[in-house]
Amino acid sequence: MESHEKTSRYHHGDLRNALLAAALTLLEEEGAAGLDLRKVARRAGVSHTAPYRHFADKHALLAAIAEIGFNRLAERMTEALTSSPPVLEERLFALGHAYISFGLHHRAHARLMFSSFGMARAEDIALHAAAKRCFELLASALGDAQANGEIGGALQAHWRSLWSAMHGAMILLIEDQMPYVTAEADGVDTLIRHTIRLMLAGMRP
Amino acid sequence: MESHEKTSRYHHGDLRNALLAAALTLLEEEGAAGLDLRKVARRAGVSHTAPYRHFADKHALLAAIAEIGFNRLAERMTEALTSSPPVLEERLFALGHAYISFGLHHRAHARLMFSSFGMARAEDIALHAAAKRCFELLASALGDAQANGEIGGALQAHWRSLWSAMHGAMILLIEDQMPYVTAEADGVDTLIRHTIRLMLAGMRP
DNA sequence: ACCTGAACACCGTTCAAGT
DNA sequence: ACCTGAACACCGTTCAAGT
Numbered sequence: 001m002e003s004h005e006k007t008s009r010y011h012h013g014d015l016r017n018a019l020l021a022a023a024l025t026l027l028e029e030e031g032a033a034g035l036d037l038r039k040v041a042r043r044a045g046v047s048h049t050a051p052y053r054h055f056a057d058k059h060a061l062l063a064a065i066a067e068i069g070f071n072r073l074a075e076r077m078t079e080a081l082t083s084s085p086p087v088l089e090e091r092l093f094a095l096g097h098a099y100i101s102f103g104l105h106h107r108a109h110a111r112l113m114f115s116s117f118g119m120a121r122a123e124d125i126a127l128h129a130a131a132k133r134c135f136e137l138l139a140s141a142l143g144d145a146q147a148n149g150e151i152g153g154a155l156q157a158h159w160r161s162l163w164s165a166m167h168g169a170m171i172l173l174i175e176d177q178m179p180y181v182t183a184e185a186d187g188v189d190t191l192i193r194h195t196i197r198l199m200l201a202g203m204r205p
Numbered sequence: 206m207e208s209h210e211k212t213s214r215y216h217h218g219d220l221r222n223a224l225l226a227a228a229l230t231l232l233e234e235e236g237a238a239g240l241d242l243r244k245v246a247r248r249a250g251v252s253h254t255a256p257y258r259h260f261a262d263k264h265a266l267l268a269a270i271a272e273i274g275f276n277r278l279a280e281r282m283t284e285a286l287t288s289s290p291p292v293l294e295e296r297l298f299a300l301g302h303a304y305i306s307f308g309l310h311h312r313a314h315a316r317l318m319f320s321s322f323g324m325a326r327a328e329d330i331a332l333h334a335a336a337k338r339c340f341e342l343l344a345s346a347l348g349d350a351q352a353n354g355e356i357g358g359a360l361q362a363h364w365r366s367l368w369s370a371m372h373g374a375m376i377l378l379i380e381d382q383m384p385y386v387t388a389e390a391d392g393v394d395t396l397i398r399h400t401i402r403l404m405l406a407g408m409r410p
Numbered sequence: 411a412c413c414t415g416a417a418c419a420c421c422g423t424t425c426a427a428g429t
Numbered sequence: 430a431c432c433t434g435a436a437c438a439c440c441g442t443t444c445a446a447g448t
Contacts, residue, residue: 015412036440047414049442058441114380135384154399160383161370161400168373169365175319178365179340194359195366198407220431242422252433254423263422414447421440428433 016054018044023065024109031108037061062112063124069113070130073102077137088145089196095138096166096192103170104188110174114167138163152205165195221259223249228270229314236313242266267317268329274318275335278307282342293350294401300343301371301397308375309393315379319372343368357410370400 022043026034037058038048055061076098084094103110113131139159145151151158169191172178181187227248231239242263243253260266281303289299308315318336344364350356356363374396377383386392 037442038440048440049415049444050413052442053412114376114382131382132384156385157395157399158403160374160386160396161403164373164377164383164396164400165366165370166373167377168369168371168375170373171319171376172369172372177319177336178369179337180361181365190362191365191369194362195369198363198366199403201407201409202403202405204406241420243420253421254425254434255432257423258431412448414445416443416445418443419441422438424435424437426433426435429431 015044015046015050019051019054019061020064020068023061024068027065027108027112028106032111035062035108035112063127065109066113067124067127067130069106069109070127070134073099073113074130074133074137076102077134081137081141088141088150089193089200091141092138092162092196092200093193095141096169096196097189099134099166100170100173100188100192103174107174110170114171135159135163138166149205151200151203153203158199158203162196162199165199166192169195220249220251220255224256224259224266225269225273228266229273232270232313232317233311237316240267240313240317268332270314271318272329272332272335274311274314275332275339278304278318279335279338279342281307282339286342286346293346293355294398294405296346297343297367297401297405298398300346301374301401302394304339304371305375305378305393305397308379312379315375319376340364340368343371354410356405356408358408363404363408367401367404370404371397374400 019040023035023040026039026043037051040061041048041051044050051061055064077095080094080098081091084090139155142151142155142159142162146155169178169188173181173188178191181191224245228240228245231244231248242256245266246253246256249255256266260269282300285299285303286296289295344360347356347360347364347367351360374383374393378386378393383396386396
């Protein structure tokens with residue numbers, strides 16, 4: 001009945017969020033290897049068993065971290081879209097750039113998001129929804145373009161191909177496996193734009 | 206001086222290879238999670254410290270496994286190329302198909318190969334060379350086509366874009382993150398072919 | 411309702427010691 | 430030259446117990 005409990009607060013304050021924040025910090029600082037449950041708990045100032053009040057197991061913590069990542073990525077992609085000129089190639093470039101630079105700036109987080117701690121996906125509805133929002137931004141950009149008559153053909157097929165290309169570029173760059181392209185913006189932007197141009201050529205009606 | 210020691214054999218027989226074989230079996234059977242050094246040693250019938258005679262640490266064992274993977278992948282891609290009609294689209298499809306179906310048939314192995322236990326790459330010359338052979342097959346297919354006048358533009362840029370797309374498709378399929386495309390051959394082949402056609406359209410001189 | 415401490419079954423790695 | 434056993438410093442997870 002009292003209003004001082006509007007957000008769920010525990011002894012600690014809000015341990016669930018404190019744990020997530022600690023985990024995100026560890027991910028930035030030490031990469032995926034640094035992300036163990038005991039270290040996260042230590043960082044949040046609680047015993048190593050406290051997290052089990054808030055997450056069923058380590059997997060559940062990772063899923064929550066991944067969900068946060070997809071929400072942030074969707075934000076970046078939405079921002080990129082609104083501040084881009086209303087030209088198809090530029091819109092796709094903005095989306096691709098947001099996608100890939102998110103990955104390059106948060107490597108461990110991106111790896112975690114796109115690591116199928118797999119079937120978790122089907123069960124974790126919130127995680128699934130967050131991920132879906134990201135790739136639907138790309139789908140709707142293509143959908144608009146098709147409505148305008150700028151591109152023809154099978155929308156879903158186009159979208160899958162383009163997304164594959166953006167995702168592959170991101171992963172190869174993150175893992176340092178794209179030969180002769182360092183993570184510097186110039187080479188990355190060139191790769192994104194070239195890829196989009198190649199594919200748009202095939203999508204013209 | 207004697208000839209009975211042409212291949213290095215130990216008490217065990219050839220523990221190094223026995224360990225690699227055990228690791229590959231575990232990878233198939235249990236995925237990356239099953240690949241711990243003690244389990245590998247147990248499977249090979251030696252104590253859990255014996256592997257350290259042959260691999261500096263777990264990382265080194267993983268790198269050797271990755272190298273085997275790239276060698277096998279290069280084989281599959283080479284075979285695909287030789288048994289494909291001498292038409293550019295078909296040659297690229299054969300390469301993409303070999304690449305992606307390797308990944309789908311050996312998910313844990315592929316994940317490991319393309320997980321940058323990263324800077325290891327720069328140091329491990331054999332691993333680096335094995336990986337390079339794979340993506341040079343794609344580069345030379347495009348190079349031939351350009352020599353024939355079938356495609357124009359910047360060869361390296363084309364190659365990076367196409368490889369990104371093939372890689373992204375493989376990863377998304379492996380991780381079950383390509384919505385509405387199951388791992389069944391039909392949907393996968395359609396995706397590969399569509400992607401190649403889109404890009405080839407942009408490469409025409 | 412939320413958290414702790416001891417405990418269990420594991421890891422990777424090191425190091426003296428065995429043959 | 431090749432392998433073993435005990436040991437160390439860790440994990441994730443469970444469970445009785447505390448407030």
